Every structure is written in structure tokens, then in C-alpha cells.
Amino acid sequence: MSTAAFEVIAALVRLRSGIVLGTDKAYMLDTRLGGLMRENRLANLDALxxxxRAPGNEHLAAAVTEALTTNESFFFRDGKPFDHLRRILPRLAAARPAMQRLRVLSAACSTGQEAYSIAMVADSLGLGARLEVLGTDLSQEVVRRAREGVYSQFEVQRGLPVQMLVKHFRQEGSQWRISPALRAMVRFETGNLLADLRPLGSFDIIFCRNVLIYFDAPTKTRVLSALADRLxxxxxLYLGGAETVLGLTDRFATIEGERGVYAPVTRLALAG
Ligand SMILES: C[S@@+](CC[C@H](N)C(=O)[O-])C[C@H]1O[C@@H](n2cnc3c(N)ncnc32)[C@H](O)[C@@H]1O
Structure with missing residues (x-):
């Protein structure tokens, strides 16, 4: 692949998703884009x-971007955010009118393990009926899988306690399907974190984990600010273990002793 071809593809992906592909990632283009090139009868990445570059290739541009996302996820990833969620949910539920549902956003939700983990925590607290979880992701394919709620043996063995597996999943051959009760608590939509997030409404809790790591600093700042407006x-706000707000925004403050958990700084406090 020529440097020019890499630059065209990297610029397109960055513009559409915020994902920065360094030249050290050039090796993955052939493998990740091989299927698309065959489908479109393109001999190589230069042809792609x-x-x-030609106009009218919106569908192809979206497919290329999607193919270059990293969708790794697993249930109860990193443990700690979900321990914190277990403590904060009853407090937030008590602070809202009884009829009001708590809204949780699982942004960049990938195949849905995070959103379903949140639903399992709420269910274990008897708060299932009070919660509404929205999972969004740029990739149509992962959103389709998240909606389906079917996981392989390998996927349910990563992070999911066996009692939760037995309680919330039904075995179908070699796969496991999420229970209708849990499925009903979670809704999935395709959504880009770079787009206008206002139509999503406000949330009581936002998970935005393991996606900011792919963005440059100005994009992280822009996304964090848009999330602050929605919280x-x-x-x-829960971020991934390798992510932080420090040096990026003053819209969130760290919570002492709680790694990866952030509280919004109110506009009033900012002004004062
Ligand atoms: C590594 S996964 C993280 C999944 C989950 N949050 C977790 O921590 O396990 C990153 C996800 O971010 C999504 N993504 C990348 N850029 C995005 C963007 N601009 N808007 C929304 N989702 C994006 C990818 O499609 C991918 O599914």
C-alpha cells in the first residue's frame, strides 16, 4: 500500500469517527479491509x-470506518465501575420521584456486554423496573449483535459470574441468549459520539469506556464536553481504565478514591 492510500483511509476514518490510525496500524488495513475489497472487486488498498476519493461512496466510507473500529468488550469489564454502580444506583433512585426512570447511557457499547452488565446490577438491586439503558455505537454490525443478545461460550466466560449466567441467559446450542426480562431493559441504537448528542436527552449515568483512547486530545475534549451537557x-460518568478527564476538560471532577469515576462540575461551580 502506498503512503498516499494509507493517508486517505486514515483521514477518512478520523473525520467520520475520531479514531486516529497511526502508521503503526497500517498492517491491520489489509486484514480488516480484505472482505470489503473483495466485495467491491478492488485489487488493493490503493484502488480502495x-x-x-471519488464522490458518491458514502456506503463504502461507512463500511471502511466500521471495519476499522476495535470492538473488544466483555461483561463487568474491570469490575470496579460496576461495584461503584451498585452503590450509587440506590442513592440516585431515592433522589428521583418513584415514577421516574433512571436513564443510563452506554456510549460506544460495542456488542452490548456493558449495557447488559448495567441491567444485571440494577436487577440484583431490585431496581430493574426503574432503569432504562440506552446502548449506542458507531458500528451497525455490533449494534445488530447487541440487539440480538446472543453470546458464545467464550464471551460468557469473560467476566460474567456463573450465577448471573444461569439467571439471565438461556442456552441455545453452543450459544447463550439474554433473557427477555433483561433484554427489555436495554435499547440499542447506532450513534456517533461526534454527532449532536442532544436528541438522546439527559442521563443519570453515562458509561463511555474504552473508546476515548482511540481519539486525539481535542476530540476527547469535545466528546467529554458533549457528555457533560447530557449528564x-x-x-x-465512568471512563475506561486507561482514560481520564485530567488535562482535557474542567466539566468533570475526579471522585476521591474512585478510579475511572467522574462527577460533573456544575456551571455554577465553574463560574464561581
Ligand atoms: C473497545 S470498544 C468498547 C466497548 C465497551 N464500551 C467496553 O468498554 O467494553 C470501542 C467501541 O467504540 C466504538 N466507536 C468508535 N468510535 C466511535 C464513535 N465516534 N462513536 C460511537 N462509537 C464509536 C467502536 O465501534 C467500538 O465498538
Whole structure:
């Protein structure tokens, strides 16, 4: 692949998703884009780049971007955020009118393990009926899988306690399907974190984990600011273990002793 072809593809992916592909990632283009190149009868990445440069290739541009996302996820990833969620959910539920549902966003939800883990925590607290979880991701394919709620043996063995597996999943051959009760608590939509997030409404809790790592600093700042606008003043934001707000925004403050958990800084506090 020529440097020019790599640059065309990397620029397109960055513009559409925020994902920065360094030249050290050039090796993955052939494998990740091989299927698309065959489908479109393109001999190589240079031919793909040329086609992307031509107008009217929106569908191909979206497919290339999607193919270059990293969708790794697993149930109860890193443990700690879910321990914190277990403590904060009853407090938030008590602070809202009884009829009001708590809204939780699982942004960049990939194949849905995070959103379903949140639902399992709420269910274990008897708060299932109070919760509404929205999972969003740029990739149509992972959103389709998340909606389906069917996981392989390998996927359910990663992080999911066996009692939760037995309680919330039904075995179908070599796969496991999420229970209708849990499925009903979670809704999935395709959604880009770079887009206008206002139509999503406000949330009591936002999970945005293991996606900011792919963005450059200005994009992280822009996304964090958009999330701050969507979070209730007493809500919480969970980031991934390798992510932080420090040096990026003053819209969130760290919570002492709680790694990866952030509280919104109210506009009033900012002004004062
Ligand atoms: C590594 S997964 C993280 C999944 C889950 N949050 C977790 O921590 O296990 C990153 C996800 O971010 C999604 N993604 C990347 N850029 C995005 C964007 N601009 N908007 C929404 N989702 C994006 C990818 O499609 C991918 O599914």
C-alpha cells in the first residue's frame, strides 16, 4: 500500500469517527479491509483509496470506518465501575420521584456486554423496573449483535459470574441468549459520539469506556464536553481504565478514591 492510500483511509476514518490510525496500524488495513475489497472487486488498498476519493461512496466510507473500529468488550469489564454502580444506583433512585426512570447511557457499547452488565446490577438491586439503558455505537454490525443478545461460550466466560449466567441467559446450542426480562431493559441504537448528542436527552449515568483512547486530545475534549451537557448534575460518568478527564476538560471532577469515576462540575461551580 502506498503512503498516499494509507493517508486517505486514515483521514477518512478520523473525520467520520475520531479514531486516529497511526502508521503503526497500517498492517491491520489489509486484514480488516480484505472482505470489503473483495466485495467491491478492488485489487488493493490503493484502488480502495481511489474509490473513496471519488464522490458518491458514502456506503463504502461507512463500511471502511466500521471495519476499522476495535470492538473488544466483555461483561463487568474491570469490575470496579460496576461495584461503584451498585452503590450509587440506590442513592440516585431515592433522589428521583418513584415514577421516574433512571436513564443510563452506554456510549460506544460495542456488542452490548456493558449495557447488559448495567441491567444485571440494577436487577440484583431490585431496581430493574426503574432503569432504562440506552446502548449506542458507531458500528451497525455490533449494534445488530447487541440487539440480538446472543453470546458464545467464550464471551460468557469473560467476566460474567456463573450465577448471573444461569439467571439471565438461556442456552441455545453452543450459544447463550439474554433473557427477555433483561433484554427489555436495554435499547440499542447506532450513534456517533461526534454527532449532536442532544436528541438522546439527559442521563443519570453515562458509561463511555474504552473508546476515548482511540481519539486525539481535542476530540476527547469535545466528546467529554458533549457528555457533560447530557449528564444530570448529580450523575456520574465512568471512563475506561486507561482514560481520564485530567488535562482535557474542567466539566468533570475526579471522585476521591474512585478510579475511572467522574462527577460533573456544575456551571455554577465553574463560574464561581
Ligand atoms: C473497545 S470498544 C468498547 C466497548 C465497551 N464500551 C467496553 O468498554 O467494553 C470501542 C467501541 O467504540 C466504538 N466507536 C468508535 N468510535 C466511535 C464513535 N465516534 N462513536 C460511537 N462509537 C464509536 C467502536 O465501534 C467500538 O465498538
Amino acid at each position: 483509496a481511489a474509490k473513496l 444530570m448534575p448529580d450523575g456520574v
